[in-house]
Amino acid sequence: xxxxxxxxxxxxxxxxxVDAASESIALDQSGLAVALVRETGDPAVLRAASxxxxxxxxxxxxxxx
Amino acid sequence: MSNPTFWLLARASGVTAYALLTLTVLAxxxxxxxxxxxxxxxxxxxxxxRFLSSLALGAVAVHGLVLVLDSTVKLGLxxxxxxxxxxxxxxxxxFGVAAxxxxxxxxxxxxxRKLIGHRTWRxxxxxxxAIFAAATVHGLAAGTDTSRLLVLYLGAVFAVVAAxxxxxxxxxxxxxxxxxxRDRPLAV
Numbered sequence: 001x002x003x004x005x006x007x008x009x010x011x012x013x014x015x016x017x018v019d020a021a022s023e024s025i026a027l028d029q030s031g032l033a034v035a036l037v038r039e040t041g042d043p044a045v046l047r048a049a050s051x052x053x054x055x056x057x058x059x060x061x062x063x064x065x
Numbered sequence: 066m067s068n069p070t071f072w073l074l075a076r077a078s079g080v081t082a083y084a085l086l087t088l089t090v091l092a093x094x095x096x097x098x099x100x101x102x103x104x105x106x107x108x109x110x111x112x113x114x115r116f117l118s119s120l121a122l123g124a125v126a127v128h129g130l131v132l133v134l135d136s137t138v139k140l141g142l143x144x145x146x147x148x149x150x151x152x153x154x155x156x157x158x159x160f161g162v163a164a165x166x167x168x169x170x171x172x173x174x175x176x177x178r179k180l181i182g183h184r185t186w187r188x189x190x191x192x193x194x195a196i197f198a199a200a201t202v203h204g205l206a207a208g209t210d211t212s213r214l215l216v217l218y219l220g221a222v223f224a225v226v227a228a229x230x231x232x233x234x235x236x237x238x239x240x241x242x243x244x245x246x247r248d249r250p251l252a253v
Binding site for chain 1: 097099108111178179187
């Protein structure tokens with residue numbers, strides 16, 4: 001599982017994250033990225049984080065319960 | 066001899082616009098590929114990219130305006146807007162007109178991201194490479210002092226090609242993700 005954190009103060013609305021992980025991230029009305037889930041098993045969020053030129057997305061691997 | 070003020074202003078603003086366009090492209094490539102890591106804040110680079118693009122478009126506008134006012138090449142408003150209508154070096158000027166209009170289109174697309182979609186907006190940014198190439202051809206072929214500015218053009222092309230190559234070489238291949246240690250975020 002991955003914990004997804006988006007620093008919206010850094011987001012510029014490039015939208016590359018949405019292309020990479022559309023089930024976990026979307027752009028809101030103001031055009032900024034918003035996390036649709038706090039935790040996900042989808043590794044696409046790693047791609048979303050690496051594609052963000054602003055470094056606004058961080059992904060942390062959670063300890064297995 | 067007619068007053069050369071507008072002609073000199075046209076040359077100066079043209080060279081300035083080309084230098085600013087080059088810096089705009091370089092800032093965009095640095096933002097995307099991050100060659101300096103955390104030493105450069107992405108937000109600062111993005112702001113610089115936008116600021117430089119505005120300055121470049123301003124210089125292009127001055128370049129076109131003073132060419133219309135100048136009597137050396139007798140460029141009309143139509144020739145300023147439609148590629149190929151210039152009586153002076155029509156092909157070379159057409160490259161400049163097309164580059165300027167495409168640059169304006171890319172700039173206008175920024176506030177229209179929601180309307181056209183972020184994917185279309187980012188794809189439109191690929192036109193920047195064509196804009197830079199067309200501006201280079203325009204500068205080399207239309208300028209009257211190309212030989213004295215050859216170092217500028219060669220340096221600009223080298224810098225953009227090198228930065229684009231760096232971006233391509235350091236890109237994350239599709240389907241590949243970062244795998245890092247557990248004591249820090251996997252991806253930031």
